[in-house]
Amino acid sequence: MQEERRLAVLRAIVEDYVSTEEPVGSKALVERHHLNVSPATIRNDMAALEEEGYLHQPHTSAGRVPTDKGYRLFVDRLSTVKPTTSAERRAIAGFLEGAIDLDDVVNRSVRLLAQLTRQVAVVQYPTLSRSTVRHVEVVALAPTRLLLVLILSSGRVEQRLVELDADIDDEALGALRSRINLAATGEVIADAVTALDALVRGADGTPPAAPATVAVVETLIEAMSDHRSDERVVVGGTANLARFGDSFETSVRPLLEALEEHVVLLKLLGEATTGGAVTVRIGAEGPIQELASTSVVATGYGPDDALAALGIVGPTRMDYPGTMAAVRAVARYVSRILDES
Amino acid sequence: MQEERRLAVLRAIVEDYVSTEEPVGSKALVERHHLNVSPATIRNDMAALEEEGYLHQPHTSAGRVPTDKGYRLFVDRLSTVKPTTSAERRAIAGFLEGAIDLDDVVNRSVRLLAQLTRQVAVVQYPTLSRSTVRHVEVVALAPTRLLLVLILSSGRVEQRLVELDADIDDEALGALRSRINLAATGEVIADAVTALDALVRGADGTPPAAPATVAVVETLIEAMSDHRSDERVVVGGTANLARFGDSFETSVRPLLEALEEHVVLLKLLGEATTGGAVTVRIGAEGPIQELASTSVVATGYGPDDALAALGIVGPTRMDYPGTMAAVRAVARYVSRILDES
DNA sequence: ATTGGCACTCCAGTCGTTGGAGTGCCAAGG
DNA sequence: CCTTGGCACTCCAACGACTGGAGTGCCAAT
Secondary structure, eight states: OHHHHHHHHHHHHHHHHHHHOSOBOHHHHHHHSOOSSOHHHHHHHHHHHHHTTSEEOSSTTSOBEEOHHHHHHIIIIIOOOOOOOHHHHHHHHHHHHTOOSHHHHHHHHHHHHHHHHTSEEEEEOOOGGGOBEEEEEEEEEETTEEEEEEEETTSOEEEEEEEOSSOOOHHHHHHHHHHHHHHHTTSBHHHHHHHHHHHHHTTTSOOOOOHHHHHHHHHHHHHHHOGGGGGOEEEEOGGGGGGGOSSIIIIIHHHHHHHHOHHHHHHHHHGGGSSSSOEEEOGGGSSOGGGTTEEEEEEEESGGGOSEEEEEEEESSSOHHHHHHHHHHHHHHHHHHHHHO | OHHHHHHHHHHHHHHHHHHHOSOBOHHHHHHHSOOSSOHHHHHHHHHHHHHTTSEEOSSTTSOBEEOHHHHHHIIIIIOOOOOOOHHHHHHHHHHHHTOOSHHHHHHHHHHHHHHHHTSEEEEEOOOGGGOBEEEEEEEEEETTEEEEEEEETTSOEEEEEEEOSSOOOHHHHHHHHHHHHHHHTTSBHHHHHHHHHHHHHTTTSOOOOOHHHHHHHHHHHHHHHOGGGGGOEEEEOGGGGGGGOSSIIIIIHHHHHHHHOHHHHHHHHHGGGSSSSOEEEEGGGSSOGGGTTEEEEEEEESGGGOSEEEEEEEESSSOHHHHHHHHHHHHHHHHHHHHHO
16 A cells, blocks of 8 residues: 555654754665665655655755645654653642642743753643623722722732722622622623623513622722733743754744734734634644744643643744643643643 | 054054954954044054054954954943933933833833843843831731731732731730831832831830731741742843844754843843942953853842943954943833832 | 054855755556 | 665765955055
8 A cells, every 4th residue: 555655754754853953865765764675765755755746856856845734644644642641740730739820820831841852832821701700899998998808719818999089888798799799700701791781771571780880890890801811821931942053044033023012922822712622833834824834732721621821932844742742731731820820 | 642642543443343243353443433643653553552452353354353352442431322212211211111010010110221232131120128118918818817918119029918816806916916017118129128026026125016916027037038930030132142143053943042131130130220320241251161252241220230230242342332322221211210219 | 642544354145066865757567 | 566785977065276455564755
């Protein structure tokens, strides 16, 4: 069955190219992998694979290099995700266990990912809009001044001050607090907002809400709708870009620029939060011009892997199985840590 | 007066080398700057300057390049800080005005600095230990559960939960709140800690403090002593490293690695918070091996320029007057913004 | 102290040359 | 029909020789 062997050849070429960083020729292939055929046979296969667009030749008489399409086939059908060793798992767990708060978890994750993959790591902060409301606290600092504390499942805490036009007594305050929590606690942000909205609109013919209630709920909704902190990502391991050796001004500069455009990164990571698996975007598959010559390996984390995303950016020539394994492992441990705390 | 001319020659060499990035020769010098002498004269001066260690020759028959010592002399005695134009000032102000919170101020400052100087920018978060206490809020979430909110002059807000062994009534709570604020409000963190400590120790023979007071104050002191967030710095503009063109693996990689070592950066910036002026560290003057071939231009910001520091890291071959002006201008505006909010 | 003249140095770019790795194709063998 | 050895061909990358030009240092003259 020569079709099968062709795929084996593609796999071998990808693996060799990734490790040697040089175009791979037919002779070297048969030596390193024990394909029981001659170089000439391999050449025929390679010619066929090139014909189909999986390989590319830098110059007429050079070895072959995988194309984006070749990597794609490799990732989809030829690679088995390398299982992480127990030592690696222990290292990951140990490194993340020490985290003391959300910031620390995120920062440690970035460093860890960058170190494991030797690529540039990107971690998104837990998304506000996908968190659920854990608790809302309403306390009086003064008779006309309330402090709202909004505690989310992601561990984030938001707080707002509300000035009232009139005094509010403890009893009314308690009632307000329990009504708000009844409506919002446990809900996803979006649902909490609509529930709170219903509260003040007096949906079903109930009398209009008291001014104090309106003020509090409005502030709360504003806090929940404040998506700007959604836009936070942390980037690390840029020193790994040094391995780009060649074509610096042409390939590293735009990449560094893209990495500082956090909006761009968020778009990139956004695609990864759908579906539980590790997402791989190879070369120009994505919408972002500047990253056309790089690959992105990312996945969601948190409950249902939908809270936010993390991943790495690197050259298309990368160790996909190993990288995917590392990304998945880190995402799992981060999810667990967040769940515990 | 030939001594005077020699300095003029040094200045001219620094300026030309910064703008052309190439060793500068005697002929080019007399053409570009209207020194009314011949190239031969300049050559004598250059030989003397080299003898004294201000210049260096890459090869026997090449132009001259300033040494670290040469830059140092230039910065200390030959350069006038370029005044920022009103257009620049408006741009800076406009860019920073839009900031909505502390995070935003810091992030905008980094981008602004990187853009103005075309170097790598580094901004330290306001130092906890140098902030003063603006207000302490103590509210009961439940009879045995208190929420402490610590608001600092830097705009930072810390909060802690305290579980009590016994119930506390509103009256006692109010008393506790005002005693704490009396002791701490307006004080520098360190002083606030000692004042609070005195509160529970009952310094002058007063009866020992109530258990609730002890618990609250201890938690508060702990929050104030939590210096880990002191260690935060934000780095931006790494894409500007691309201009390092030559010697990538040798000079950019260690630099990128150093930039990720935030502890290292903090040490670097730490030196800059003393004294109100802009600090310039050239080449190997500082303690950090990895940055031996770069310069750091930094200054403090905030009240007395002592709250925290910001600055840039770049090649020793940089436009010192312009860079110093930009750093100073940004620091001033950041200070102003923080003061207003 | 300054300057023109002059010999000297040395890098950077250019141009052949060449060796080796790799290919494509073909004809022979399973 | 697939595989294989042989062979001519291609082309890069490395090496070395060459050379022009920019720059210097020194010296004698002013």
